[in-house]
Amino acid sequence: MIAKSLAHALASSCDGPVEWDAPSSRWTTLRAGGATAALVEPRTVDSLRRLWRLCATEGVPRLVVGKGSNLLISDEGFPGVAFRLGQCLNGLEVQGQEIVAGAGAPLPAIGQTALKAELSGSEWCVGIPGTLGGAVFMNAGCHGWELADIAVEIESLTAEGEVVRRRAADAEFAVRTSCFQSNEELILGARLKLTPSSADRIRQQTEELLAYRKRTQPLSQPNCGSVFTNPPGHSAWKLIDDCGLRGLRCGGCAVSVKHSNFIVNLGDATARDIVTLIGMIQERVLESSGVRLAPELRIVGQPSSPRNSPAAAEAAVVAAPMEAARAHQP
Ligand SMILES: Cc1cc2nc3c(=O)[nH]c(=O)nc-3n(C[C@H](O)[C@H](O)[C@H](O)COP(=O)(O)OP(=O)(O)OC[C@H]3O[C@@H](n4cnc5c(N)ncnc54)[C@H](O)[C@@H]3O)c2cc1C
Numbered sequence: 001m002i003a004k005s006l007a008h009a010l011a012s013s014c015d016g017p018v019e020w021d022a023p024s025s026r027w028t029t030l031r032a033g034g035a036t037a038a039l040v041e042p043r044t045v046d047s048l049r050r051l052w053r054l055c056a057t058e059g060v061p062r063l064v065v066g067k068g069s070n071l072l073i074s075d076e077g078f079p080g081v082a083f084r085l086g087q088c089l090n091g092l093e094v095q096g097q098e099i100v101a102g103a104g105a106p107l108p109a110i111g112q113t114a115l116k117a118e119l120s121g122s123e124w125c126v127g128i129p130g131t132l133g134g135a136v137f138m139n140a141g142c143h144g145w146e147l148a149d150i151a152v153e154i155e156s157l158t159a160e161g162e163v164v165r166r167r168a169a170d171a172e173f174a175v176r177t178s179c180f181q182s183n184e185e186l187i188l189g190a191r192l193k194l195t196p197s198s199a200d201r202i203r204q205q206t207e208e209l210l211a212y213r214k215r216t217q218p219l220s221q222p223n224c225g226s227v228f229t230n231p232p233g234h235s236a237w238k239l240i241d242d243c244g245l246r247g248l249r250c251g252g253c254a255v256s257v258k259h260s261n262f263i264v265n266l267g268d269a270t271a272r273d274i275v276t277l278i279g280m281i282q283e284r285v286l287e288s289s290g291v292r293l294a295p296e297l298r299i300v301g302q303p304s305s306p307r308n309s310p311a312a313a314e315a316a317v318v319a320a321p322m323e324a325a326r327a328h329q330p
Contacts, residue, residue: 001079002037004056006125013050016043016087027084028068029129031222032269034077034301036063041087048088052186053161055081063300064186066104066131070138074301085133089188093112094119097196098152103133107140110192111206120197121150123205127213128225133187137180139173140294148173150192156185163188163241164316176229176296182310218256221264223265227278228261228293236293237261243284250277275299 002010002020011018025031042048055062061080065071089102092109094117100109111126124145125135134140135147136154151168158164164185172179173183180187213219228236240246240260248255249266251273256262263277282293 002060002081006060007038009054009058010038010040010081011202012049013047013054014042015038015047016041021117022082024068024071024073024078024082027065028071028073028224029073029222030068030224030263030269031265032274033071033073033271036073036078036080036082039065039079039082039084041084043087045088048083048085048186049157049161051081051083052157056160062184062186064133064137066134067106067129068188069128069130070134070296070298072224072271072274072297072299074275074299076301078300083186085131091131097194099194101132101192103131103136103187105132106130107132107135113200114208115199117194118197118202119194120202120205121145122192123202124209126206127210132190136171136190137178140174140176140276146173146263149179150194151190152193153191155188155190156180157188159184178181192270193197202268212289216259218258218262218264221256221266223256223262223264224297227263227295227297228281229296231291231293234289234291239285239289239291239293240281243288245281245283245284245288248277248280250274250280253277255281288305 019039021035021037023035024033040051042051061078062081063078063082065082065084085104089104092099092101092105092113094113099110099114107125107128107130110132111122114122124142128140130140136151139147141147148168151171153168154166154171156164156166189219226236230236237260240255245255246257246269247259252266252269253263253273254266255277257265263274278295285291285293
């Protein structure tokens, strides 16, 4: 709940849309989850910075949102301000062999821009429906490529609102993680270094990757991509498949029959359904293989009453990132 006086200050500091009690089911690709107390979409970096600092001063929890393609907010909601990027920080520029882009730039646009400039290294971006900021935060990637391979420098806002530049080598990139998962910074943009190649080669690679996705992923149903990261030496989808879990249902969601590491929203899934299904999958895989699957999906906030599975409750705890802690700040 945001106090009236603070709501007024937020609205007057934002030069773009402000929405109160904004249901995340409208802006996450899973189409499920609770509301954030406020959703702001500043149009300029000045406004973004003012809002960011205002929340810091007032002790309001903050959450940065890109395309919501790897995000689930608990049904109880997020009692703070979600900053959606895309209205600002969406610029893209080719500078020699580099692309300099804002955090709100869509990954597919980065891949397409690189193709036009005959630069290779970001072909994988074309099939991922997120932003550059989300990709830096997650160290997104696929088929052996990842953001860390092409990032040179990242610019961000500290929790207090100061702009910092960090060499990619200092961003603690590892499997689907970076320092931004623990430092409360807002990623503003990044410089990516690519390699000259021919447009035909880049196009062919891109088309092959897109065709593979179409063949193997349930793209017509709401989802968040792979739910679990691959444990060292294993494929998460194979571990799930070996337990025969394709089609396993919980409330309004199910394990995809097309790709066993995807959960799809069948129409009316709640966050609690999804977290419970995550717990069921973890329990079954642990029992049969001894491997504990870790969610790649970022779950914000704690469900107050997970469905009747002890593993589901545990899953929620394992999955809940630092945003959960922030969400419960006074
Ligand atoms: C069909 C489909 C296929 C996918 N395929 C892949 C794949 O092949 N490989 C892969 O790695 N992922 C994949 N994903 C998952 C997802 O697209 C990526 O993780 C993507 O990088 C998330 O970007 P986003 O902008 O949607 O981030 P969001 O989902 O909006 O946010 C994800 C996390 O990043 C944080 N965040 C976002 N932007 C910022 C910022 N500017 N500053 C600080 N924190 C920020 C959020 O707070 C949140 O914790 C897929 C998803 C879908 C739906």
